Amino acid sequence: MKTYLTCLLASALLLATVSLPVAAQQANAETVETIRIRIAKLGVGEKAKATVTQKDGTKSKGYIAQAGDDDFVLRDRKTDAPATIRYVDVAKVESNRGHSTARNIAIGVGIGVGAFLAIVAITLAHLD
Incomplete structure (x- = not known):
């Protein structure tokens, strides 16, 4: 065995x-x-x-x-x-x-939202 x-x-x-x-x-x-x-x-x-x-x-x-x-x-x-x-x-x-179209759109939207928030913050700061 x-x-x-x-x-x-x-x-x-x-x-x-x-x-x-x-x-x-x-x-x-x-x-x-x-x-x-x-x-x-x-x-x-x-x-x-x-x-x-x-x-x-x-x-x-x-x-x-x-x-x-x-x-x-x-x-x-x-x-x-x-x-x-x-x-x-x-x-x-x-x-x-290079960058994909979706990535370019996301970058553009991010920049737009950032600019909008900056304008809102500046406006709120001047109202007080």
Whole structure:
């Protein structure tokens, strides 16, 4: 019985060590596919602004000039220099489209309410 249990535990440990790299590869493949989808959603051209963080920690800001199957070209926002980046080297892609319309409206409403309250406070101070 002990021999059977020992063999069972040894084979379970061996199976666990073999399956771990396969699971890591699948997670990495999903990440690459997700990055590829995000780049495709951003589009191509000067309006496709993005901040790309690579796995080595390098951050690049610019716009997507060209997107291929294995890599894409990011043009720097300051120098307009092209940089070819492979999808497997990318850790994160963020869109840089500026402020949303809802945020701009909220800022405007906040300024308006603040100005109104200031006028009311000044008026009340002069009535006394």
